[in-house]
Amino acid sequence: MNLDEVTVIVPTRNEAANIPAFLSSLPPGISLIAVDSSDDATPHLIEMNRPERTLVIRKHCNVTEARQAGAASAHTPLLLFTDADVMFREDYFENLSSYREYDALYGPKISRDEFSAYYHRFSRWQRMLHALGIPAASGSNLLIRREVLDAVGGFDLTLNCNEDSEIAWRIKRHGYRVGLAADLVVYARDHRRLYRGRMRKTAHSLTRCALLYLNLMPAQWRSRDWGYWSSKPEKTGQGGA
Numbered sequence: 001m002n003l004d005e006v007t008v009i010v011p012t013r014n015e016a017a018n019i020p021a022f023l024s025s026l027p028p029g030i031s032l033i034a035v036d037s038s039d040d041a042t043p044h045l046i047e048m049n050r051p052e053r054t055l056v057i058r059k060h061c062n063v064t065e066a067r068q069a070g071a072a073s074a075h076t077p078l079l080l081f082t083d084a085d086v087m088f089r090e091d092y093f094e095n096l097s098s099y100r101e102y103d104a105l106y107g108p109k110i111s112r113d114e115f116s117a118y119y120h121r122f123s124r125w126q127r128m129l130h131a132l133g134i135p136a137a138s139g140s141n142l143l144i145r146r147e148v149l150d151a152v153g154g155f156d157l158t159l160n161c162n163e164d165s166e167i168a169w170r171i172k173r174h175g176y177r178v179g180l181a182a183d184l185v186v187y188a189r190d191h192r193r194l195y196r197g198r199m200r201k202t203a204h205s206l207t208r209c210a211l212l213y214l215n216l217m218p219a220q221w222r223s224r225d226w227g228y229w230s231s232k233p234e235k236t237g238q239g240g241a
Helices: 019-024 042-049 063-073 092-096 116-131 146-151 163-173 198-213
Strands: 006-012 031-036 054-058 078-081 086-088 104-106 109-111 142-145 178-180 186-188
Touching: 006 042, 006 063, 019 042, 019 086, 031 042, 031 063, 042 054, 054 063, 063 078, 063 163, 078 146, 104 163, 109 116, 116 178, 142 146, 142 163, 163 178, 163 198
Parallel strands: 006 031, 006 078, 031 054, 104 178, 109 186
Antiparallel strands: 078 142, 086 186, 104 142
């Protein structure tokens, strides 16, 4: 696939510390849509550091609404959903061309610094679940054909977290091809949720995803994040790697 077939879609909210590194990992020939809810310098930094092939949409919304708004504004057949606190590995976009046969595709998120063991364990769980027929996608690293996203009804706007896992399951259940690509790697740079404790993050993800996957999530709980989007804690005294 060519870079002009892909639009990168990233929700941003007060990511001034992360966005320059994220932008530096994008090839200049790829289109970027940032859906921004910031009250810091994030949108200015995007426009200053990447003035070409970039659209910044100012919209106060949650992450699921931002992903859907970005998709609605894109004009390419392939949509690459990601987050502002990651960097794409140097060979990511070169490797992407090997996966034309899939309707949705996701890869691992690992760390070059803190919590590297945690991220590698999570990647092993992704591989195991995928082998069992359960996509374990992350919104940091998720490619979807736009026609497939439209066919399944887009992201579930009642969710403000776990929307990435849910859309991958729904695509799979509709009979589309969902792939896991070990060589499509992004690097995590902001470990704010792990600073609160690895067990807390793991329990949160497992509980919510199990309820959603089994269709046992009460309707009134779907829009609640159970503290997922709480403010970033200080590192001092927080859980170690």
